[in-house]
Each structure stands twice: as structure tokens, then as C-alpha cells.
Amino acid sequence: MNRPEPPVFSDPWHAQVFALTVQLNETGRFTWSEWADTFGRALRDRRAEDTEVGYWEAWLTALQRLLQQRDLASSADLDRLEAAWAEAYRTTPHGQPVRLAPRD
Amino acid sequence: MPERNRPHHDHALGHEHDHEHQHPPSAAALRVKALETLLVEKGLVDPAALDAIIETYAEKVGPRNGARVVARAWSDPDYLERLRKDATAAIAELSYEGRQGEHMVIVENDAQTHNLVVCTLCSCYPWPVLGLPPVWYKSDAYRSRAVIDPRGVLREFGLELPEEKAVRVWDSTAEVRYLVLPQRPEGTDGMSEEQLANLVTRDSMIGTGLPLTPEELER
Secondary structure, eight states: OOOOOOOSOSSHHHHHHHHHHHHHHHTTSSOHHHHHHHHHHHHHHOOSOSSHHHHHHHHHHHHHHHHHHTTSSOHHHHHHHHHHHHHHHHHSBTTSOOOOOOOO | OOGGGSOOOOSOTTOGGGTTBOOOOOHHHHHHHHHHHHHHHTTSSOHHHHHHHHHIIIIIOOHHHHHHHHHHHHHOHHHHHHHHHOHHHHHHTTTOOSTTOSSEEEEEOOSSEEEEEEOSSSOOOOHHHHOSOOHHHHSHHHHHHHHHOHHHHHHHTTOOOOTTSEEEEEEOOSSOEEEEEOOOOTTOTTOOHHHHHTTOOHHHHHTSSOOOOHHHHHO
């Protein structure tokens, strides 16, 4: 009857975005009520399917929204870093850890 | 090195030209990497603390905590009384406290009433006693239907309640977290707290299931 449970986080990025949110809440960047309201709205607005991945995508959307409202993470900065990470994956040989190139 | 220990490739055979570099993960995964990099650079998050948070919820906290609370309540009438008066404090007696357990409320099943917990807004859930919520608890389907058609939802979980039993639905919020106290199964007189805890399933503390009977546990 107690069937084995799937892992709590099915993809490492789910765990990362969860932990970022918990820590930012604990360091007072937003209250948990503010989080729940923003996340609830992101879940309602999402066009994604009703899946585990869709749930975490809404979570990520909500976190970016809260950080943008507080001027803690701009879209421009995130776009730049996202491109840098994509480039790092493309150019890192297999079997080596992927790291960001030092910035100018 | 044996074949199975080689670094894993997702590519189909015959795509050897791709093997020299790594494929970027999904757009969402890259975005999270970007967020983390930025927040660490700004000193807003501490990577070691992030790892500790992940370890806690991936490995340490789970419904066995809640099961111990329920087993204690079944075994100790004074504890049950304290749980009714101030669930947060009574649960903290067992050292389960903290994030998302700051304001706990116990809802008791009895002969007349069955309780069911949902979060219609997002996925509020009592982390210290149950860990993080299962996939179905977070789904739109459960969140929207638990309130409109609780008996239909329970049926899908294999729980057919007698007509005369009332179903009460509790909507968790960022402030208040509910834990269902299921009824103690028949035939459990004389069982230790530890044995009783083994009967308490996660779903029985959300209300989508019942505790196991001693016979079911044997199977």
C-alpha cells in the first residue's frame, strides 16, 4: 500500500528554483503571502499543460516577476547570463564541468 | 572502463559528430542557472545554503514526521488535547517546526465527518510534517475539483464514503496549514506508537486516503 514515491524533484532545476525562492523569502526579499499570490497568478495564467514541468515553469515565472518588481533581477541581465550559460554548454567538451567564461 | 560506466550520452547512435560538446539543457533550466548566477553575484543568495535547503526537502523531511504526530495523538489523550488547542506548539514538541508549519491546524476525522485538504491558490502544504507535496496535489485538476466535487475526487483515490458521512474541504493558505487527523483503525489496541505510525499514510493526512489496517500493513 505504501507505494514507493517518485523523487521530490524530478529535475535538478526544479530543486534549484525551489531553493532560491525559499532562501530569498527567508532573507526577507518577499513574504510567503506575496510569493503565494504571485505564484497562484502564474499558475492561473499559464498556458502550459497541467504537468509537473508546467508547475515548475509557473514557479520560475513567478520568481522572476517578484524579483523584477523589486529591481533585484532584470530581464536584460538574465538574458545575458542565460546566453552565456548556453554558450558554455555548447563549448565545453564532454565530461568536463560546465562553467561560465570570465566576463570582461 | 566498462561500457556502462562511460559518461552518458542522450544521442542516438550514429551522431558521433555531436559528441565533443555538451547540449544545453532546457530553456527553463538555463534560466534558473542565469538567476542563480545573478543572485549569487549580487550576494543575495548563498550557494551553500541553497544546497542545504535542497538536501532537507529532497531527503530529510517527509510524511513520516506527520505519521508520528498522528500516532502520538492516537496514543496520548493529553497530547491530542494540546494538538487541538495549539497544533503548531504540539507538533513542535516532536521537533517538527519551521518553514510552512508556522500556523498549523488539525482537522479531525470522526464517525460523521471526513476532512480533505487542498490549496486552491497554488500548493500551500505543511512542509515540516509532510515534506513537499506530491504531483497530484499541485495539479490544476485536483486544486479545482477538490472543492467542487470532493466525493468524486475521493472516489478516484479509491475512497468511497458512506452518503451520511459529511465531507469538509479545507483550503490551505500561505498562513494556515491543515493536517488531517485520521480515525484510528479498528484492531489496533495495544499497538505501540511506532507500530501505529506505520499505519499512517501521507494520503490519510491530506484526506485522500485512510490509514492502513493492521491486515493491510501485513500484506
